[in-house]
Amino acid sequence: MKDIQNQKDERNIPINKVGVKNLEYPIMLEDREKGKQNSVAKVSMFVELPHNYRGTHMSRFVEILNLFHRENIIDNLENLLLEMKEKLQAKVAYIELEFPYFIQKKAPVSSQSSLMSYQCSFRAKYSEEFVFEMSVKVPLHTLCPCSKEISEFGAHNQRAYVNASIIFDDFIWLEELIEIVEETGSSQLYSLLKREDEKYVTEKAYKNPKFVEDVVRDISEKLDKDMRIVSYKIEADSIESIHNHNAFAMVKSKRI
């Protein structure tokens, strides 16, 4: 059968990225406490296509994913990208995986333990060398400093989400990045809080008001001091409880 994809293309236009998007796949992650953790990922895989080929071979992306699934996709991202470069004759290969990650977390007073989920992602690229970016989406409690200051009692507060993406030199756990972010809210969030915990969390947040601007700056300060981190981008998106729109702040490392 004719290989249409291999036809010569005369338009002289290289394609920056071509591949498959939104494949769902089971994965196995490194877990700092338990050793291993099962999850499910949305996967996208792309290569750069030289100007002279009409198309890429989409089925090879899935074959390569299957091949590495037998061992462990996450532990072998670098080899997986090298395989993509070879099998698809490409100068650049990309893979992106988005997945929920679970951490056992203790309530602050009762110490009752429960699972919290965090949406995380890995993005890797191999052009001349292997580049790896790790992202976490962490829910936080933010209590408004202005509302507290001007009001006789109470202060509006809400759930906010921080997206933190980092490129690092030395290994960093998902758990570490999540902890760095969680420390910067007015309070952390929990799946399970008993009454004594709810009292503690409420009072802690009231004593610790934070704008989205404060949150991204506090994380930025911490990441600037961490010598393992090469560059970062931090976004805070706060589901304002007195408005029907969100408050947003973003800081990028100068090194990006």
Next chain:
Amino acid sequence: MKDIQNQKDERNIPINKVGVKNLEYPIMLEDREKGKQNSVAKVSMFVELPHNYRGTHMSRFVEILNLFHRENIIDNLENLLLEMKEKLQAKVAYIELEFPYFIQKKAPVSSQSSLMSYQCSFRAKYSEEFVFEMSVKVPLHTLCPCSKEISEFGAHNQRAYVNASIIFDDFIWLEELIEIVEETGSSQLYSLLKREDEKYVTEKAYKNPKFVEDVVRDISEKLDKDMRIVSYKIEADSIESIHNHNAFAMVKSKRI
């Protein structure tokens, strides 16, 4: 050309609903203050298909929508459904429209005015008679009664969304239903609040704590007393600021 849809079907299975889904269309709504308001709707239209026809004629749904668009779709829902019944030889016809609706709203102290958007929907059905259901999705501020009671200062609060659907005998404005819902939160939400408004809203909410259970019961009480209303369903979904999951409550009228 052969009319495949008109072929006789031998499977002896009537189809409850068949038609088009997620057509986007500009609409013109009745506005209590301004007379008219432009919006954009997601539209779905279905009919019941008798067991003996193989398929419905999908293009006729869009033709009928175009026809009524020349005058006004929303003002003529009953005639539109009758036209669907006739042109598609159906015993039952359905239309659903989801759209944002805007209300000019004044801040509580500064009286500064701004536009708030609300996701609304109309669902109509014509079997033996015309049945019309109106729904609004209203953002509210809920401040937790338990957190306030047990804490020395502060109380967690958050944005919540109420979905209220009603069937009525006598005309009710979208604005009226939205107002009924907005009165039941710890506070309303606003697009624009100056500092004096933020102080007012913060203190009002602190004095007025509400569980999702309180919100749906308060709305239920009001709707039970409103003689125009035949039946209702109320859902409150609170984006808890101390948890990564939502709190939810739902009440249906006994008459549904």
Next chain:
Amino acid sequence: MKDIQNQKDERNIPINKVGVKNLEYPIMLEDREKGKQNSVAKVSMFVELPHNYRGTHMSRFVEILNLFHRENIIDNLENLLLEMKEKLQAKVAYIELEFPYFIQKKAPVSSQSSLMSYQCSFRAKYSEEFVFEMSVKVPLHTLCPCSKEISEFGAHNQRAYVNASIIFDDFIWLEELIEIVEETGSSQLYSLLKREDEKYVTEKAYKNPKFVEDVVRDISEKLDKDMRIVSYKIEADSIESIHNHNAFAMVKSKRI
């Protein structure tokens, strides 16, 4: 500390459903081939609240989920609902879980094997007795009978999604329900197809045109004949390739 939720409520309004929504949680499923399969679920849990209580105890829902997680949530849904009824003093308890499920699937000619994901859900309720509903969302290929008939060559086709929900007496595997649905499209979908498979799938679909009306009727016929099934609802939603809206059909069993 005061138990606000336990306060007496004077509004005399029972709440149909109250609880937690969109908790994310790891689960372990029965797999027909491999015995067990890990996945991740979105979980909602509700109870009916009697008129005389002000609020439910939200943290108990999460405690009960944690308790059953130690063994296996999915294998113990009935006991989990009984525990909810007891611990929350409720007449009715509900749980809903949505999760991706993976099946190893062979390409039709090359027999190359790959993983396909399906969005599935379980909904269970315990009032007087345990009621369990199982749903699968299955992607299908639909090729338009009308387009084929009237055109000299080719026929428009597209991806469609079937939602099939069933209540059954005797155990049915997720795999069985998925297979029943997959047989009714113009073709099935696959994660991995080599050229010989793509030829087979293309030609099979062309010989086997199907409207959404045909798909829901064909599934309905099969389910009507399956004595294990008590009731069902089938929806087909086709991402029409020549329109920017979807074609939709729905059939409910007469017994629902």
Next chain:
Amino acid sequence: MKDIQNQKDERNIPINKVGVKNLEYPIMLEDREKGKQNSVAKVSMFVELPHNYRGTHMSRFVEILNLFHRENIIDNLENLLLEMKEKLQAKVAYIELEFPYFIQKKAPVSSQSSLMSYQCSFRAKYSEEFVFEMSVKVPLHTLCPCSKEISEFGAHNQRAYVNASIIFDDFIWLEELIEIVEETGSSQLYSLLKREDEKYVTEKAYKNPKFVEDVVRDISEKLDKDMRIVSYKIEADSIESIHNHNAFAMVKSKRI
């Protein structure tokens, strides 16, 4: 009342973007045929915050939007950004608007006219000068060249979406950019097609097979020749009808 936002910040970290996100707002657009068109936009507005201020003034964003709404937001984006720079004492201001846009479109044979909706967006930035980016999301029909070549009859095809973003020197209508994209599919999409149109569209697509790679290259060629265009990014995302994942291709102009 104290102005907390104006407090001096000692962390020495400028914030790249801070502001409001996902405000919904009615807008009025230039329409090539009708002169004017009403729509509804999701609006985000950000400024850069100097390192020495603790926070921005979120309510001023909404005040500025209200102010320009009285005349016309879209016609005055440059002045709106200048106002943001001044009122918020910022070196850089950003605004983003996403909205549906409607075009009256004739079926290819019957000439029956109907409305098609397209998701569009405007992104503008004012740092040293005004920079404006326009994007359209256009649905296309793509018929697979490989499937056609290797099969005796038929070919799989599907709906695909092209995202095309451009920065231009000389004015370009949304309609023009949409037309450029629509010409590059195997066929265009329509809201309303009669039988003779469906025959035409089916046969045209079969004679005109396109990979996502072909689509982005064809658009790239056209945009390269258009002297009004400074830079572009084109993405094609095809809802493959034989797979449960999408095929994707992206080309950026060398000048970006």
